[in-house]
Amino acid sequence: MKKKISSFQMFLLMFQMILSSSVLLMPSITTMLSGKDMWMTPIFSMLVGYLTVWVAFKLYKLAPHGSFVKLLESSFGKVIGKGMNILFIIFQVHIIAIATRDYGEFIVTNFYLKTPVYIIIISMLILCAWVVSGGIEVLARTGQVFIPIITICTLFIFIFLIPELDPSTIFPMFEKGAAPVFKGSVVVAGWFCQIFLVIYILPYVKQENTIQKWGYICVTGIGLLMLIANITVFMLMSESASFYNYPVFTAARYIAYAEFFEHVEAIVMMVWVLGEFFKISFYYFTIYLSLSETLELQKPVVIILPIGLLLLLSTFWLAKDFQMIGDFISKSGTLYILTGFFIFPLVIYALTVIKQRLKA
Amino acid sequence: MSWHTLITIWVLIGGYGIVNPSWKKHDKKEKKVLFSLLFIAFVLSLGLGLNPNLPGLTEWVNALYRPLHGWLSP
Numbered sequence: 001m002k003k004k005i006s007s008f009q010m011f012l013l014m015f016q017m018i019l020s021s022s023v024l025l026m027p028s029i030t031t032m033l034s035g036k037d038m039w040m041t042p043i044f045s046m047l048v049g050y051l052t053v054w055v056a057f058k059l060y061k062l063a064p065h066g067s068f069v070k071l072l073e074s075s076f077g078k079v080i081g082k083g084m085n086i087l088f089i090i091f092q093v094h095i096i097a098i099a100t101r102d103y104g105e106f107i108v109t110n111f112y113l114k115t116p117v118y119i120i121i122i123s124m125l126i127l128c129a130w131v132v133s134g135g136i137e138v139l140a141r142t143g144q145v146f147i148p149i150i151t152i153c154t155l156f157i158f159i160f161l162i163p164e165l166d167p168s169t170i171f172p173m174f175e176k177g178a179a180p181v182f183k184g185s186v187v188v189a190g191w192f193c194q195i196f197l198v199i200y201i202l203p204y205v206k207q208e209n210t211i212q213k214w215g216y217i218c219v220t221g222i223g224l225l226m227l228i229a230n231i232t233v234f235m236l237m238s239e240s241a242s243f244y245n246y247p248v249f250t251a252a253r254y255i256a257y258a259e260f261f262e263h264v265e266a267i268v269m270m271v272w273v274l275g276e277f278f279k280i281s282f283y284y285f286t287i288y289l290s291l292s293e294t295l296e297l298q299k300p301v302v303i304i305l306p307i308g309l310l311l312l313l314s315t316f317w318l319a320k321d322f323q324m325i326g327d328f329i330s331k332s333g334t335l336y337i338l339t340g341f342f343i344f345p346l347v348i349y350a351l352t353v354i355k356q357r358l359k360a
Numbered sequence: 361m362s363w364h365t366l367i368t369i370w371v372l373i374g375g376y377g378i379v380n381p382s383w384k385k386h387d388k389k390e391k392k393v394l395f396s397l398l399f400i401a402f403v404l405s406l407g408l409g410l411n412p413n414l415p416g417l418t419e420w421v422n423a424l425y426r427p428l429h430g431w432l433s434p
Binding site: 033090094098116118122183186187295297298299300302303305306307309310312313314316317318319320324327328330331332334335336 | 361365369373376382383386387389390391393394397398400401404405407408412413414416417418421422424425426428429431432
């Protein structure tokens with residue numbers, strides 16, 4: 001496979017892919033589960049992130065030509081391998097359908113109240129299809145331009161909120177013991193484990209010897225930004241953060257300087273739209289790549305639009321409304337994502353290593 | 361999704377396929393995959409048109425993980 005992107009570009013893509021939804025959604029869910037200790041949940045979840053990067057890199061090294069699709073076929077036979085690939089693709093479609101619907105509902109509920117949600121979703125999917133048809137290099141270069149802007153804007157929102165924060169809200173720590181922190185950390189780990197998708201773009205990365213290093217830096221960076229988001233939201237809103245679907249969006253409304261610098265929630269919208277664009281594009285690319293490799297297509301570009309159509313229909317089939325999304329995320333979603341992006345790769349790695357040692 | 365939305369989407373897809381016939385230049389295998397995916401999408405859109413609350417993976421996953429729902433409750 002032709003090496004097209006640098007390790008740094010890989011880092012940027014994974015950084016934004018995880019952060020796009022987590023910064024907006026995570027504070028509410030972690031406050032509900034962990035209360036005052038919600039701010040420390042990203043610290044413990046980072047361990048899952050590091051382990052996921054390690055497993056992804058190990059599987060990449062074991063895979064024929066670095067392809068995870070071919071690894072499943074070579075380890076479990078062509079039929080079972082292809083079946084596992086198809087199931088994993090369906091899993092990815094499910095996850096991104098929920099994320100896409102969540103994005104659409106956020107935009108419609110907070111900004112474009114009279115616009116049908118399918119217009120928002122279709123416009124995003126058409127843009128993502130265009131980027132995917134350009135290849136990973138286009139996505140990576142787009143990321144290089146926009147992701148630093150998104151990150152700086154996000155940090156500015158938190159910096160401008162500093163005068164409104166009350167540090168005493170986070171005390172006392174571990175008031176209800178470690179169990180609530182553990183529950184919150186498991187939910188945040190559900191975001192970190194999605195970094196496993198990096199395995200699909202590792203064959204395109206030029207500097208193979210720095211992949212792992214940038215992967216660990218990515219996890220550290222994500223954890224740091226999540227920590228800042230959680231601490232800021234909790235010091236601003238305390239336990240009432242659990243009542244808001246998007247606490248960071250609500251927090252941005254608190255920013256007002258000299259009756260001039262106001263309505264910063266528009267920046268939150270920009271951050272959310274750009275961030276979700278990268279997340280949806282990345283998932284779209286991995287679905288397209290794994291489907292084309294599973295079906296062994298020579299010129300797979302023809303399936304990009306049908307995949308987009310299936311994604312569009314899936315957002316209405318698998319995520320009917322916002323209540324369903326919230327219900328799914330709070331109950332089964334975290335465990336489902338951890339099963340697919342954390343437990344499944346670990347099991348594949350263990351079985352592949354055992355098989356290779358038995359062969360030897 | 362309403363019927364007129366679904367019909368509009370399919371008319372646009374058909375129109376795009378006519379205006380941009382680059383798909384005709386692909387191999388038989390790629391055309392088979394293309395039309396298979398379109399067929400799956402067509403069946404799904406029929407299902408959603410007839411029953412907007414068509415049960416799917418989300419309900420099945422919720423049912424599968426129901427015994428573990430208490431693990432992550434506050």
